[in-house]
Amino acid sequence: DAGITQSPRHKVTETGTPVTLRCHQTENHRYMYWYRQDPGHGLRLIHYSYGVKDTDKGEVSDGYSVSRSKTEDFLLTLESATSSQTSVYFCAISDYGTRQLGSEQYFGPGTRLTVT
Amino acid sequence: TQLLEQSPQFLSIQEGENLTVYCNSSSVFSSLQWYRQEPGEGPVLLVTVVTGGEVKKLKRLTFQFGDARKDSSLHITAAQPGDTGLYLCAGHKTGANNLFFGTGTRLTVIP
DSSP, X not given: OOOEEEEOSXXXXXXXXXXXXXXXXXXXXXXXXXXXXXXXXXXXXXXXEEETTEEEEOTTOTTEEEEEEETXXXXXXESSOOGGGOEEEEEXXXXXXXXXXXXXXXXXXXXXXXXX | OXXXXXXXXXXXEETTOOEEEEEEOSSOOSEEEEEEXXXXXXXXXXXXXXSTTOEXXXXXXXXEEOTTSSEEEEEESSOOGGGOEEEEEEEEOTTOSSEEEXXXXXXXXXX
């Protein structure tokens, strides 16, 4: 299994509070991704990183920010959590970006976030 | 609007039966991947197909990429309880930086 951990694994928070989710990898992969998974929508990309301090938006980036100060860590922050951000969040890593055909993404175990 | 639609959304079958899951789009993809996800875990890649009409086999699983590269199918022969899980297709579009995931098919194989 690829060395990817996510913390916390479960979190319940109140609307309006800031929340930070952490993804840590030990594989030294260049690319890191944050997805959210909701019933009926599959996985949707929030933000991704193609190197230290290099990040870009995905298809559902509103209300989220990210930071990557080290190769191994990718943080996802909800500045002011809303109930619509209740979801399961997955971090993924890959050696190559998606532009390379067949590049595989390795996923972490997920974080279940509930915003009340 | 979901770029990749999967059908059926739910499938419950008896052990030993065959099944096919479909992944359809109106868009063309340069490659398509299939992942399986088990409860409480992240998705795990099963296969990548890159050529229109390509067929790949992984033991009892057969994956096909449509000739026009807009659709794909996953066929499982003699399903086993260990095949139970959520199956996700994911496509890469030329010029895009992310994978587009399908809506998923939740398969339950009853012993």
